[in-house]
Amino acid sequence: TLVLVYTGASLPLLLLFMNNRTQPVINLINFQAVAEEIVRTLVGSVSLVLSIPITTFIACYYVVKTRKPLTGEKHVH
Numbered sequence: 001t002l003v004l005v006y007t008g009a010s011l012p013l014l015l016l017f018m019n020n021r022t023q024p025v026i027n028l029i030n031f032q033a034v035a036e037e038i039v040r041t042l043v044g045s046v047s048l049v050l051s052i053p054i055t056t057f058i059a060c061y062y063v064v065k066t067r068k069p070l071t072g073e074k075h076v077h
Contacts, residue, residue, distance in 0.1 A: 006041045013037070 007014065017028045028034055 006037060006044070010037045
């Protein structure tokens with residue numbers, strides 16, 4: 001879905017380049033504007049995928065370190 005959001009945001013740019021059929025696709029990808037959109041999509045996707053496990057790890061670490069034993073507990077399992 002993130003790719004679709006970026007594609008929708010850059011739709012005018014994509015339509016402009018798709019209308020130009022005189023150059024091969026590899027040349028279109030090498031244009032700065034297109035390459036920038038590709039890099040934005042990749043960075044956004046990777047950061048979204050990594051943010052969930054990193055946040056979960058930090059939350060679990062915090063819960064384990066701040067856990068106080070109950071009054072009747074002698075040891076933690």
